[in-house]
Amino acid sequence: MSIVLKQERAKQLPFGGIFAAVLGLTVIAWLFLNQSLGQVLLEWLPYLAKGFTMNVLISILAIAIGTLIGIVLGVMELAPFAVVRAPALVYVQIFRNAPHLVLIFAATYIFPFELVIFGNYVPFPDWVKAVVGLAIPASAHIAEITRGAIQSIPTAQWDAAQGLGFSRSQSLRWIILPQCIKRSLPPWMNLYASITMGTALASLVGVHELLHSANDASTAVQRTDFTVVVYLTVLIAFFLFCYPVSRFTQYLERRLASR
């Protein structure tokens, strides 16, 4: 297992580095040769950065909510009672097989623009709907990751826990789920990367995130070379965000592997 992981890492490392270096150097060289282009981009960078904070915010909230709900659903999928199992299985099967864009559209048009909570009108902005639209598939995927991880723990661990007097839920909480963390990290990371990239879809329902900002900039400046550079900037921004997360996960995996 660890040998396989090491090989994957070895394959990934130069590829990611080369991609980033080539893309980055291309853009820098271009801006150096065409300094007016660099100046325009510099003017638009704060606006783009503001857009990107929205992507980061949506992705973090969606994965956090998705993880919490997904773990509960994953445990429910293995419940001894069919009444508990069935709804979780149905939910997971439906939303694991739905495109993210469809769910974002659905969330945008199903939910009202404001909610009435205890007589107060609370706005329900589009970016929150995008969070919901992405948290739903995230939770379905995490349910499957959790279920798989729980099932991969040897039954002897349950025996040992029960032999000490742990109940089923105590065994899960203290013995089984903590051991699932290490096994779930790689698929969890994949999912987070896919959710982060999915945040760009929110531009289609009018959320002011990075891609939307890039569109704005491109429309306002009306220069072909700027349009190309601004979308390359968008690519680099996503890469610079996702790559360290993936490296951090690999670091965590290595640290946990020694146990």
Added chain:
Amino acid sequence: MSLTVPTSTTLVELQDVHLSFGSNEVLKGIDLKVNKGDAVSIIGPSGSGKSTILRCINGLLIPQSGKITVGRTRVDELKTETERIALRKRIGIVFQQFNLFPHLTVLENITIAPRKILGISEAEANRHARDLLEKVRLEQKANAYPGQLSGGQQQRVAIARALAMRPELVLFDEVTSALDPETVGEVLAVIRDLVREGMTSILVTHEMRFAEEISDTVVFTENGLIVEHGTPDEIFSKSTNPRINSFVNGLGGRATPLHDGEGI
């Protein structure tokens, strides 16, 4: 032999226990009595139901018929999982494959059950755990993870973990069968100490000489029945049953050269 605690109070009693897995009848009427402070060894060929007997005693398996009593608890009459959990808190069990929790340190493996189940404070649980680690001669390994220990060390931690719940009774399920011959001795030494201190123990074992040395009673099982029971001397030296003689001598004779005087 636990001569230090002379008592004849019955702690565990099985009467006519029958258990089947589907059409496969594993226990065909087991009668067994274990007095408080005694060590009872169950020997016999594989598949004769030895481990199944242990799992019936702590309620991990539920027999189809028969009476099982532990202390004042009628194990066969326990209805809910909650009642069986209460029983298991009183009975320690040590497995063939150790089954330590790999994500926890040695110290945490020992303290997690007392802390989370009995609600004992961390400081108190740690203090007790360190005493137990000293007892199994592993005090310097408190902060190691199970993956960093040898099989024999892991099994001694598993014994300390079972003792941390201060059980009335400890079940040992072929605890040396997965160990290499060099580490068998260190585990048996720990069990020997426990038995001498008067811990009521039921051992399923293939270590014939060890069983002979430490047991008050030895039970021979075959095909789901107890064929014979008696003192070690009666089983190992004076039995007139040819099946027992060949089993005892066959195993003992074969294993002797490996162990150099340590219990086989």
